[in-house]
Amino acid sequence: NEALEVNSVPYKFIVTIRPKEGWQVYSSAQDADGRCICTVVAPEQNLCSRDAKSRQLRQLLEKIQNMSQSIEVLNLRTQRDFQYVMKMESQMKGLRSKFRQIESNRRTLLTKNFQELKGKMNDLQPLIPVLEQYKTDATLISQFKEEIRNLSLVLTAIQEEIGAYDYEELQQRVLGLEGRLRNCMNKLTCGKLMxxxxxxxxxxxxxxxxxxxxxxxxxxxxxxxxxxxxxxxxxxxxxxxxxxxxxxxxxxxxxxxxxxxxxxxxxxxxxxxxxxxxxxxxxxxxxxxxxxxxxxxxxxxxxxxxxxxxxxxxxxxxxxxxxxxxxxxxxxxxxxxxxxxxxxxxxxxxxxxxxxxxxxxxxxxxxxxxxxxxxxxxxxxxxxxxxxxxxxxxxxxxxxxxxxxxxxxxxxxxxxxxxxxxxxxxxxxxxxxxxxxxxxxxxxxxxxx
Missing domain, CATH: 2.40.128.630 (Lipocalin)
Known part of the structure; x- marks a missing residue:
């Protein structure tokens, strides 16, 4: 038999008044002189679905999905407005032709062409809010670009903090360590309080x-x-x-x-x-x-x-x-x-x-x-x-x-x-x-x- 002191820390209960999800101490060991031999820590089994990083990643994903939907709506509206612009271009060409006719024969065609010109201008009236909407959309797109840039920085920082392991691989390693730890702890006989x-x-x-x-x-x-x-x-x-x-x-x-x-x-x-x-x-x-x-x-x-x-x-x-x-x-x-x-x-x-x-x-x-x-x-x-x-x-x-x-x-x-x-x-x-x-x-x- 080998004798040692084991600092039996409660592995489920390292908490404060406002606990944060995280790695927790399972057990640690000391030698007879009180020097630390080892400390075993691991996240609890459901950590990966509940920790702060996971919640932040999930929130970012939802945000990006919402942005994607907004951009899709913007794209459909842009396609619709493009048809208005094409129509406006055709009408502008017609106006330019009319102006040339008025210039060549102002006296005989003035009255008739003026009525036609007034009609053309009335046709162009609905295009004014379309152009205003383009201005709003342009501002929205600029905001999207800035937000996506910020999100990318946050995601990059989180990825660097997490390191090379993905959650599934980490979870399997934790489960393996937990099993080995329990096997080790089962070998501990009853001890004396120190x-x-x-x-x-x-x-x-x-x-x-x-x-x-x-x-x-x-x-x-x-x-x-x-x-x-x-x-x-x-x-x-x-x-x-x-x-x-x-x-x-x-x-x-x-x-x-x-x-x-x-x-x-x-x-x-x-x-x-x-x-x-x-x-x-x-x-x-x-x-x-x-x-x-x-x-x-x-x-x-x-x-x-x-x-x-x-x-x-x-x-x-x-x-x-x-x-x-x-x-x-x-x-x-x-x-x-x-x-x-x-x-x-x-x-x-x-x-x-x-x-x-x-x-x-x-x-x-x-x-x-x-x-x-x-x-x-x-x-x-x-x-x-x-x-x-x-x-x-x-x-x-x-x-x-x-x-x-x-x-x-x-x-x-x-x-x-x-x-x-x-x-x-x-x-x-x-x-x-x-x-x-x-x-x-x-x-x-x-x-x-």
Missing amino acids: KITGPITVKTSGTRFGAWMTDPQASPKNNKVWYMDSYTNNKIVREYKSVSDFVSGVESRTYNLPFHWAGTNHVVYNGSLYYNKYQSNIIVRYSFESGRVMTQRALESAGFHNVYPYTWGGFSDIDLMADELGLWAIYATNQNAGNIVISQLDPLTIQVLNTWNTEYSKRNAGESFMICGTLYITNSHLTGAKVYYSYSTKTSTYEYMDIPIHNQYFHMSMLDYNARDRALYGWNNGHQVLFNVTLFHIIKTDDES
Whole structure:
């Protein structure tokens, strides 16, 4: 086995308040001294149909097509007007002949020719607006020429920026790299938390307290976001098809839960929402697909309704979370003197599969999250918070730590790890944020049994 630190950056979520479509970091690696070994970046799968260059090219194409139609109309009108000009030329020749006749015999033909001349002039009258239209058309053509010249410059600049690759070829290369990257990442075993960086502010919305999350069990193409504002007196879950839609506020669906929730420590796992039913120690499993409660079960002896909350309160007695190993509940009991209890749950039945008692007071914990079967606990929800304590369910041992976490907006009411994105989701005083984590990984070699 070869040991290294992998900076597990969430590959789907390098965004700002107004995100730009673009290349995103999948993962990077460091050696034991912290020196960068490599960083893997690639555009998301549908980038080529959605990025800024593609939109600009599409807009230019539509503009040129519109210009082409205008020029075609102008051409037809010019052909029509040309017939008028030919007629005008013939009539001018006739006028010149008449003038010669008048000059040779002014007295005898003056009256007759004057009437004929007046008639000819009347015939020429409709040609005057034709000539005016020619002036307008000439101006329009000049404008077209200038606009086409400008468009050509823009297209040339974009082509130089894109380089030699066309989008289809680039897309195939990206898909190939994505497959190779996933194969590589699948070789990563569970790791130990070494560092937390960030946060990245995704959005600012809602009250001071709330939760937002994605499903770690969802397919790579499923990037739905669920949003639950406030820690009580609410039953509304808002769904967004992607992080971009979430940032833009474009909801795809709203769910009205049958029971109010307590706290902000909910989790979406394999298509279901798990949450603590208000004023109880009952855990509810709600299926988004069927829109109904599939299971509900009391967590035996668990304190609830601010008996054993985190330091910030908010009915945060029972914390539901998921990691690489499954579904977990973090809570406290009288039997364990108010210290944190860790239970692994069956996702279908919500039955407790196994339980570990820690010696860390639940009321002294700011927040907690599971990574690879190890519980990490922060010592505060306020400025200066750090990961202070960890408990491994694999070895049933604990360790004191000192990993700072930047509490940018001074009040953390939700912090949860997502194993698919390898990132921490946080609700930081009305700001939805993401933290990157650095894990110490063991890489499986191909010759390993």
